[in-house]
Amino acid sequence: EAGVAQSPRYKIIEKRQSVAFWCNPISGHATLYWYQQILGQGPKLLIQFQNNGVVDDSQLPKDRFSAERLKGVDSTLKIQPAKLEDSAVYLCASSSRLLAGDGNEQFFGPGTRLTVL
Amino acid sequence: AQSVAQPEDQVNVAEGNPLTVKCTYSVSGNPYLFWYVQYPNRGLQFLLKYITGDNLVKGSYGFEAEFNKSQTSFHLKKPSALVSDSALYFCAVRASYNFNKFYFGSGTKLNVKP
Numbered sequence: 001e002a003g004v005a006q007s008p009r010y011k012i013i014e015k016r017q018s019v020a021f022w023c024n025p026i027s028g029h030a031t032l033y034w035y036q037q038i039l040g041q042g043p044k045l046l047i048q049f050q051n052n053g054v055v056d057d058s059q060l061p062k063d064r065f066s067a068e069r070l071k072g073v074d075s076t077l078k079i080q081p082a083k084l085e086d087s088a089v090y091l092c093a094s095s096s097r098l099l100a101g102d103g104n105e106q107f108f109g110p111g112t113r114l115t116v117l
Numbered sequence: 118a119q120s121v122a123q124p125e126d127q128v129n130v131a132e133g134n135p136l137t138v139k140c141t142y143s144v145s146g147n148p149y150l151f152w153y154v155q156y157p158n159r160g161l162q163f164l165l166k167y168i169t170g171d172n173l174v175k176g177s178y179g180f181e182a183e184f185n186k187s188q189t190s191f192h193l194k195k196p197s198a199l200v201s202d203s204a205l206y207f208c209a210v211r212a213s214y215n216f217n218k219f220y221f222g223s224g225t226k227l228n229v230k231p
Contacts, residue, residue, distance in 0.1 A: 041223055043161070045218050093160075093161075105151055105166055106161075106163070107163065108160035110160045113158075
């Protein structure tokens with residue numbers, strides 16, 4: 001099966017500019033995650049969707065970050081305006097379902113490396 | 118609160134020797150435990166998981182992990198390391214009752230020298 005697709009792979013912008021990342025999960029996967037991975041750290045969850053609804057966005061900086069998954073398939077993460085500290089790899093992941101007691105693993109895309117100058 | 122600790126930033130091992138990458142966790146209720154590997158400029162790749170049952174879990178590429186409930190640990194092991202195993206390894210946990218977050222450790226860089 002095809003994996004999780006992300007684009008672009010690399011992006012360089014200046015601070016205060018806007019940027020958008022796109023993710024297409026594995027076909028049929030209901031749950032989609034966006035993570036931020038700063039160099040030297042583990043992934044930090046930004047937002048989690050179940051179909052087209054938000055399950056958890058408690059760590060999303062909502063003053064500048066937004067995400068949507070309008071049709072319950074692909075998703076877009078936007079940063080507006082960007083700050084220097086947003087430089088990181090943004091990872092998208094999906095899993096087939098998410099119910100209490102579900103041990104399904106996540107499948108990750110290759111990530112988008114963002115550099116904010 | 119749920120959390121994962123990987124106490125070693127880096128592990129060095131000679132090719133052919135056994136390797137261990139350590140992980141301890143804190144979670145309310147029964148844990149679901151995962152190991153992922155990340156190669157440079159790549160996303161995370163699933164290696165193995167513990168859900169229930171046998172404490173020794175076997176995964177991809179000859180890796181295995183042992184779940185120890187009393188020590189709240191889930192160490193990753195391999196009997197004979199390969200140079201190609203050199204990568205960044207992440208442990209993750211999710212509580213069985215909480216269908217929200219996965220919590221990731223900070224990662225351990227494994228260096229396998231020829």
